[in-house]
Amino acid sequence: MATGDKRKDCLERIPEEWRAITVRQLQGVRKDIIRRCPAHIAMEGLSQSRFHNRARVSQEATGAIGAFVPASDSTEKEVHVKVEKGVFQEGHSVHISGKDCGVVTSIKWCSDNWNSVRDWQTPLTPEDVTLYDFNYYRLSPSTVPTGILTVGLTASECSSGDVCLQEDTRAKGRISSVADEEVRILVDRGQFEVSYPITIAGKVVGSADALLWNDEVRHCSYVELLTKKPQKPKYFVSHWWGEGVLDFVACLEQHATIHSLGLDAPYWVCAYANDQHELGSALGTDPKASSFFRALMGEECRGVLLILNRPRPGNIPAGVPFTRIWCVFEQFVALTSEYSPKLSLDICSWDGKAAQLLVQGLTDAESKEENFLPGKGYGRKQSREEHFPLVILKQGLHAELQKAEASVPADRNRILSLISKQESTEGEPPREHPEYDRVNCALRGLFAIAAWPCAVKAGQVNSLGLAETLKADISLKRLEMAFTNLKGMDDATAMLLGKALPPTLEELVLGFVNTGLGNEGAKNLALALSSCSNLRKVKLDFQNTALGDAGIVQLCKCLGSLPALRDLRLGLSETLLADEGITAIAEMLKSSAAFRQLVKHEKGSTTTSTSFQDWEISANRRLEFDFGKTLFRDNGMALLSDALESLSPLLALNVNVYETELGDSGLHRMAKALQSQQQLQYLNLVMANTRVSDEGIKQLMTAVSSWLTSLETFMLNLRGCTNILGPGIASYADALRSLRSLRSMKLNLRNCSQLQMLAFMNRVLVTDWNPLTVYIWNQPYLRFAGQKYDETLSDRSEFVHLVNNSIIKHMDGFQEKNEDCLALKKLF
Incomplete structure (x- = not known):
């Protein structure tokens, strides 16, 4: 096939909304720019020597790096260099192949450089090349x-x-x-x-x-030159053509890395997706019919990645996408649930050294860390985002979409008419409109949330007006913020945060792990919560703070007054929690209209309903309490259990009492309370390093097997519980027989040094021992080696490496070593 035929074959058309470009393909764009664009300069004043082609040229004072180029038209006084990084300057010494060649007296630019399309005079280095430049020199000609x-x-x-x-x-x-x-x-x-x-x-x-x-x-789009196959976007990229292409590629690499997407993750980028030779068909007259909108609405599109440029020479301010109408349209779609209830909005920028990324909520990896160790995931997120350029965050706090501009004035009119819900998009849009305000407040609120940790660290929460900005976002339904390890998050700052809570919130997740917050801050926060009557989910983590009973009591009063609350999670580990605070929590649950048992009236009498069908099944009520390393004792568990018996059915219950004085008495009371929660599907009990023994575990397992037949996930952490010797674990194995709905289970027995027997029934699969992870299987057959495995492989005994019972039964001492298992008929 001839070369021309190959080119023609590459021009098969792909739907515009499926012309995403992968990170790997963008890395090819970067290589192309670096190879073709390096500034060609001629420097005078350097000593003459024979250097090989591409010899390394460096200038320590400026950090500039380049490659020596033998030039046939150069004079004896000139040394020609292709600049690869930085800017060489006069008055500084230069090294070639490690040899000091003197000080540069003059520099001139050669004629074969790429020049900026802004003035057609300024020579470009790879770092300077914008998409406007790349479009002129490579994209448009190649398509x-x-x-x-x-x-x-x-x-x-x-x-x-x-x-x-x-x-x-x-x-x-x-x-x-x-x-x-x-x-x-x-x-x-x-x-x-x-x-x-x-x-x-x-x-x-x-x-x-x-x-x-x-x-x-x-003619074709750039993506169609690279592939003949559709590439459906995972993310839509909103950006300005004037940012550096190399900065842009670095931002996408960082985004793909943080989200664990890989180099073949496809991103929809207008410059590469749209055919630049027929933009009319891509844009059209209706923004909702444009290729932009169709790509945003793609079934596989997860969200929008907004790339904000840093300030650049030539009086180019930071955050230009806030002033470009098509970028505004993309932000509008991402922030409007009517169009995109599933789209997230991530924000990325190059700070001159690295790409900095802001992500709504936690990434998948951070969520796993947070679930494994509360505070760790949010701490990683905070460490990752703390270097985001504050100058760009400030730009976002003052965004005004109605002032955005467009290269084609008609595009601006159509987009603003769409946002303001005009009957026709062809007329003049209104200068001001409530929808402008809604989108502006939502975008500013997003940046206010992102700016809080940075502002707390810099002591600028008040001066930036973050509380007022966030409060104005009345469209905000879910707020998630963490201030892990920020001592600047004290009572005064917590008061500002309380003032910032919009009354329309339905979900609130706040993390104050290892901060300076105390009772006064919690009280102020509690008062603010009482005005958020739509809250359905609240998660507050006060781990390792000075919060005590006084703050907890006030917090519980306000939480108990929230009528819509269905999901409550309180992290109080390593706080000053004592009996008064535990009592307040129990009383809050009993008095809460959201959690107490529903009552139905029949024939004038009031009776408590006991049928699960009578409950609001869709409510998905969940409770999670972390009392680890506090003064929580058996009486505290008794109070909590009393409250559980008065509640309507829960979907999930998570109680963490690690390293407390909990014993069998408290565990027995909890076991009794489980009878009232027969519809539980998720149960997680963390009792590591407590005083519970076999007797308490047996009572708990009896309750689980008798009442919790709907359980799908059961997690039990007994790490370091040295009073558990064996019968308790045997009861755990017995209980598994009755849990027919069980899909996932975990048992942690690490550091249970006195454990003498582990007797599981023959219906489980162990995939991890630390912590022990066990999966149910209908008809498995478990087999164990007869002797301890020798990692050095020096012991060639067949009883070490084989798990065939027909062979192991001939091992000396087999009968004695397996007496317990044989007696219980659970393994062999």
């Missing part, structure tokens, strides 16, 4: 690989090989062929357009009346 076919030029004045220019567009090319009135031009730079004159050797040969396209002369 007409067989050239363009013009009609209207004076064919007699044109010859194959002639260089032709179009001054108005700065397009440049070479004539490929002339046939009748048609002239084919191979494009080297930019885009030729109709109606503008074209010159050859300074002589005007006419202007193109039309550009013709056929099977041999076609």
Whole structure:
């Protein structure tokens, strides 16, 4: 197949919304820029020596790096260099191949450089190349690989090989062929357009009346040059063409890394997805019919990645996408649940050294860490986001979409008319509108949330007006913030945070792990919570703070007054929690209208309903309490259990009492309370390093097997419980027989040094021992080696490496070593 045929084959059309570009393909763009763009300079004042081609050239004072280029047209006083990084400056010494060659006295730019399209004079380094530059030098020319076919030029004045220019567009090319009135031009730079004159050797040969396209002369998008297969976007990228392409690629690499997407993750980027030679079809007259909107609504699109540029030379401010109408449209769609209830909005920027990323909530990896160890996931998120440029965050706090501009004024009118819900998108949009305010407040609120940890660290929460900005976002339904290890999050700052809570919130997740918050801060926060009557989910983590009973009592009063609350999670480990605080928690649960048992009236009498069908099943009520390393004792568990018996059915219960004085008495009371929660599907009990013994575990397992037949997930942590010797674990194994709905289970017995027997029934699969992870299987057959495994492989005994019972039964001492298992008939 000829080369031309291959090019033609690459031009098969792909739907615009499926023309995403992968990170790996963008890395190819970066390589292309680095290879073609390096600034070619000539430096004088350096000592002359023989250097090989591409010898390393460096200037320590400026950090500039380049490669030596032997130039045939250079004078003896000049040393030619292709700049790869930084900017060489006069007055500083230069090393070539490690040898000091003296001080540069003058620098001049050579003629083969890429120059900025902003002024057509400033030479570009790879770091300077914007998408405007790349489009002119590479993207537009490469997407007409067989050239363009013009009609209207004076064919007699044109010859194959002639260089032709179009001054108005700065397009440049070479004539490929002339046939009748048609002239084919191979494009080297930019885009030729109709109606503008074209010159050859300074002589005007006419202007193109039309550009013709056929099977041999076609145009395409950049993505269609790279692949013939549709690439459905995982994320939509909203950005400004004026940011550095290398910065842009680094941002996508960071985003893909943080989200564990891999280099083949596809991102929809307008410059590479849209055919730059027929933008009219991609944009259209209705923004909701544009390729932008169709890509955003793609079934596999998870969210929008907004890339904000850093300040650049030439008075280019940070955050230009806030002033571009198509970027505003993309942000509007991401923030409007009517169009995109599933889309997230991530924000990324290059700070000059690395790509900094803000993510709504936690990433999948951070969520796993948070579930494994509360506070760790949020701590990692905070460490990752704390270096995001504050200058860009400030820009987001003052976004005004109605002031955005467009290259095509009609686009601005249509988009603002759509946002303001006008009947027609063709008329003049209103200057002000409530929908503008809604989107502005939502976007500013997003940046206020992102800025809080940075502002707390810098002591600028008040001066930035974060509380007022966040409070104004009345469309906010879910707020998730963490201040792990920030001692600046004290009582005064917590009061500002309380003032910032919008009354429309339905979910609130706040983490104060290892901060300076105390009772006064909790009280102020509690007062603010009482005004958020729509709250359905509240998760507050006060681990390792100075919070005591006084703050907890006030907090419980307000939490108990929330009528819509269905999911409550309180992290109080390593706080000053004592009996008064535990009593307040129990009383809150008993008095809460959201959690107490529903009562139905029949024939004038009031009775408590005991049928699960009578309950609001869809409520998904959940409770989680972390009392680890506090003064929580058996009486505290008794109070909590009393409260549980008065509650309507829960879907999930999580109680963490690690390293407390809990004993069998408290565990027995909890076991009794489980009878009232027969619809539990998730149960997690963490009792590591407590005083519970076999007797308490047996009572608990009896209750679980008798009442919790709907349980799907059962997690039990007994790490370090040295009073558990064996019978308790045997009861655990027995209980598993009755849990027919069980899908996942974990048992942690690490550091139970006195454990003498572990007797599981023959219906489980162990995949991890530390902590022990066990899966139910209908008809498994477990087999164990007869002797301890020898990692050095020095012991060749068949009883070490084989788990076949027909062989192991012949091992000396088999009967004695397996007496317990044989007696229980559970293993062999």
